[in-house]
Amino acid sequence: MKLIYGTLFFLSLFSASAQINIMHFAEAAKKGFTYRKLDSLYRGQRLFYEGTREEYVKEENALLRRKSQIARKIFGIRTDPAAITYHLYTGKTGKFEYLLYEIRGRISPQSEKELIDSLRILLDNYRFGVKIVSSHVSSHFLNLGLIRTIPKGDSVISSLEAALSTTRPDTVKILALNQLELTKVPDVIYRFSNMKELNLSFNELKNVSIDITRLPKLQQIWLNSNQLTDGKLQLPKNKTLRILNIQGNQFTNIPAAVKNCRRLKSLWMGYNNLTALNNRSFTKMRRLQDINLYSCGLKSIPKGIVKMRRLEVLDVYYNELSTLPSSLSRMRKLQQLALSHNQLTQLPNNLGKLKNLQTLYMHHNRLAQLPNSIGKLKSLQILDIGYNQFSTLPNQIAYLQRVEEIDMSYNNLSEVPAPIPHLRQLKKVYLRENPVAQDLQLRERSKSIVQVLEGNDIQVSY
Structure with a gap:
């Protein structure tokens, strides 16, 4: 019970901030603030938005395209694949509250900082086109840069x-x-x-x-x-x-x-x-x-x-x-x-x-x-x-x-x-x-x- 109250108090401190909190999985784990705890707190039993499924999917796809455009702009065309896996936590007001992430592949610290800063700006200013009625968590996988699939040959x-x-x-x-x-x-x-x-x-x-x-x-x-x-x-x-x-x-x-x-x-x-x-x-x-x-x-x-x-x-x-x-x-x-x-x-x-x-x-x-x-x-x-x-x-x-x-x-x-x-x-x-x-x-x-x-x-x- 103390752990639950402690976690809720921890969340309330972060929620007081106007900006989304972005942390690497490892950083969050060191603080005793793992994505599993967040998942349990944000994963509700009822639908978290009002409107049709088509409206929400359209909205989610639009946001995903924006994030993909950011990644392409920063990383360009790559020969070595890299990606970011992340859990995105949305509050009852439709505002993004937390993003816990992990980078797969090799990227420079400068590129990682530019990516996180760009995602912070996007998510802090994003407003859903559908009404959010319950907090929820979603998981994503995003390629960093463009890994093109093209056939090879003289023709x-x-x-x-x-x-x-x-x-x-x-x-x-x-x-x-x-x-x-x-x-x-x-x-x-x-x-x-x-x-x-x-x-x-x-x-x-x-x-x-x-x-x-x-x-x-x-x-x-x-x-x-x-x-x-x-x-x-x-x-x-x-x-x-x-x-x-x-x-x-x-x-x-x-x-x-x-x-x-x-x-x-x-x-x-x-x-x-x-x-x-x-x-x-x-x-x-x-x-x-x-x-x-x-x-x-x-x-x-x-x-x-x-x-x-x-x-x-x-x-x-x-x-x-x-x-x-x-x-x-x-x-x-x-x-x-x-x-x-x-x-x-x-x-x-x-x-x-x-x-x-x-x-x-x-x-x-x-x-x-x-x-x-x-x-x-x-x-x-x-x-x-x-x-x-x-x-x-x-x-x-x-x-x-x-x-x-x-x-x-x-x-x-x-x-x-x-x-x-x-x-x-x-x-x-x-x-x-x-x-x-x-x-x-x-x-x-x-x-x-x-x-x-x-x-x-x-x-x-x-």
């Missing part, structure tokens, strides 16, 4: 200077202008008529118009992590583009420009807030084979998704899905279905119609049963149902004759499901953190099944 150009000065633009296959803080698409891109890949990711682009007809061999465009919004992506009708990455922007729907890419195979739209997605969103995309809707705030999948009849990969990780449309079963070419980290409580009864499905990821949901049609997935090789609420599995599991790996970790299984030994191609079984894995008596009841599995050289992991 690659990775700077505007080189793009303007080269005397052999016809030899360039990849133009990598990523992470250059560009605010518009440079006209120099049209020098490279043989270019196959254009990378404009991690810039500051708010409006993009690319005349693909002037780039007849262009197959890939990377525009991820910019600031594009609905209507701000312009691409003319073309039959050349195969891959389009527009993740991490501010789209609410699939852009109309995507429909102009008649032979597009892969579309990556993760980390957009797709609140306007509807049945019509998937029209004119029949050739698409791979779509990524990772962390897009989806509460449902429109049944119109079935219009993408050639789709082979559907990734909807980290959304808020509680059900799936039954029309999903009509996507007969689907090979990989990634449904993990959602709120699913049931699966469509006709799931077994996906005859070509090879991998099914469903971990981190709220599932307690599988449909009986699961046994009709004759091509299935990997089944991951970990972190759910299964206490039994249907006998139809025994018909999955091509399954090589089943992960049932973190469920409520009190015995190894009886159908498991009947899987002829099985190589790995994961049972971690189930009652059967933790209770010796329960494990003894399944001993004969485990012996059969191990006798067939199947790896069983508890």
